Amino acid sequence: MNAATTAGSAPLLQIRDLDVAFRNEKKQPVPAVRGANLTVYEGQTVAIVGESGSGKSTTAHAIIGLLPGTGHVTGGEILFEGQDIAQARKQDIVALRGSSIGLVPQDPMSNLNPLWKVGHQIKEALVANGVATGKAADARVVELLEEAGLPDAARRAQQYPHEFSGGMRQRALIAMGLAARPKLLIADEPTSALDVTVQKQILDHLDTLTDELGVAVLLITHDLGLAAERADHLVVMYKGQIVESGPALEILQDPHHPYTQRLVASAPSLASQRLSSGKQRSEVREAAHKQARHGGGESAAVPADVGRASDDVIEVEGLTKVFTLPGKGPFGKTDFVAVDDLSFSLRRGTTTAIVGESGSGKSTVARMVLGLLEPTSGTVKLDGVDVAGVRRKEDRLRLRRTMQPVFQNPYASLDPLFTIYRSIEEPLRVHGIGTEKEREGRIRDLLEKVSLPTSVMRRFPHELSGGQRQRVAIARALALEPEVVICDEAVSALDVLVQAQILTLLNDLQAELGLSYLFITHDLAVVRQIADDVLVMQNGRVVEAASVEQVFSAPQQEYTRLLLEAIPGASIPLGVVEAGGSSAARIDLDD
């Protein structure tokens, strides 16, 4: 988007010393935004970048007077075309919404009313802002949907939100935000819930559209690469304050504030490399082999060739999962092939990443490998033993010990009623390992390994941050000294800096313990940092399987290239060279 700033013209939106606070249960104010200053000129695109809790969304909501719950502006002013919104009467703000300031919200799944047809919901915006009524409004709705890039708009307008995919819903929300032709469009993480390829399409479209219409855009995002690619001007927020602002490229290449420097360093763009070097990697593999040979002696009871420490810890052959869904008619059934004839192997002490967009079948693979879901056909072999053939209870327990999962949402995967101690102890207890005293010592070791203070033992999941919770989940997975850890989107729910820390931790643990990782993710940038081999999945099939270097430097398939191109900010040269390196490795306990 171009900076259509004419010198001397009055700013469209000017925020001066804005303070926003929420009230806690004791009615005391808890500041969320402190002394924020921000200016948006007509037709300009400004991006606010920050992690969750930085106050970026709160700032955006303050502008349209839609602060949730007890949120309220405690100081400063928000001038929109010279009028102070912060002090305006309620009906004046309502008059501004839609007609002067539009909003494209974050999550397309929850932002459309499921009970009304999509067309009706856009029509409401037209009627409420006096743009059109009746038949004229219906016709306009179709035009708007077409403009937002929705094919077959006339038919789509008559459908309900649940008949739309995520990308289509976001297009409908863009049509809604732009329906009354506002002068300013607030786009609050407009694509973070979407697949990368869809994200790119939608953002490209939004770019052209706002350019054509001359709409100013305030883009809220956690993704520095995306912000730099789309905005003229960047504003970096951290803990409720604006720490840096300036032209996008300047900030990226020459960040001044330490927080911005860390953010730039951790940005998972294409510039980042495998976290450890090739030499270190081969040492890790060596160690893993040694351990496996050693371990093979112990587990002689397993009905497999004793002492066999083959190169591959997991071998998957012809893995297929077919789900049967209800079809047409009273007894109709249709088959849905979620995973189609998948074969791969995980070399000992290495990381294999499975990459794909939502619906590609990657999580189904993880569940089948873990033995939580029975495959329709095909085999999963762990250390040469077919997982499906393991029937006896002690063999099953042994299988579980060798293979442990780490899931995406650390809040959902930890029991909220268990202390951290109990969560990590549970697997030890189930497997009858050690006495109470020994278990406690083991838990202390584990917490140390994942760089958490032992004081968290007595706390509950809700008292920890997202990054800390994910560390607990990793500690729990490591409690049984597994050989393989299966990470299903293990860092996807985390902020960039925390994500970098967790990836570093996983990498260090791999080197220390000779672990093998099966890493399920939708994010190719993360793959580059952690994986050795990559499987690219699409619609249940493997599109491309190769080493990380091959996939990134010479992708063979069209789909892989598409995924690579869609990574935001890929083309922007960053200021910090040793990306993902030392600065990210610093463990910040208040993450």
Add this chain to the structure above:
Amino acid sequence: MGWYILKRIVQTIPVIVFATLIIYALVFLRPGDPVLNLFGDKPVSEATRATIESQYNLDKPFIVQWLLFLKGAVTFDFGTSFSGQPVIDQIQRAFPVSVTLALMAVAFEAVFAIIIGTYAGIRRGGWFDGVSLVVSLVIVAVPIFVIGFLFQIFIGIKAGIDWLPATVGGDWTVTDLIMPAIVLGLTSLAFAMRLTRGSVSENLAADHVRTARAKGLSEGKVVRNHVLRNSLIPVVTFLGADLGTLMAGAIVTEGIFNIPGIGGLAYSAILKGESPTIVSVVTLMVLIYVVMSLLVDLLYAWLDPRIRYA
């Protein structure tokens, strides 16, 4: 959708058949001799007993009794009561008043629960919300017969309003049923009100409601179009199920207000051990309940376009 309805209707057949079997077994197992009940204190001669027993098939094993009942039921012959009335006539007399009473009670419930609940939900934590919570707790805590008697005494007798009589009796009119309907609906009103209130305040915080505000809708429109309809889905489900329960008879309320409804009919039949009446009435109750739950499911699909049955 058509297939779904057909499937559901076919499913009710075994439900009804087994319901009658269970009821028959329970009636058979209950202590007491129906013939003796019929004669009260008077002695019964062996010949009379044999005649009555063969007339009502009481001499046959209970499985045979049940099969004979089923055979009759297919042709809408539900047998006769001991007083010689066909059971179908008894039901036809008692059913309309129960249905009217239930419909009135649910209508009363729905209107007040939704209005009060919505207001309390919007002003969550305010004084109105607080008062409505206390009142609803009191209503739920006090047994229905206490509330019934209080209404009878203070409105029916002390206030002496002609068109709100304390008791109903055989020749009932719709206005006679106003007070019983209010008493009958009060408990569910309290539940439905709390349900509406919770649902409204939860929906007010929904993302799509914020989006509705962001597109410039007035607060009234936001509440009417985007909060209320979404919030009413669980409430409607509750009210529908409640209508089924109430139609199947409200024994206590009918007793208090002397309403000749289906609940009273079932109660007196149980006292007398008239198995044809008991089984027919209870089966009817089961049938009503099954049909109402089917209607609720269809209503649910109509309210929420995401729900499609196949």
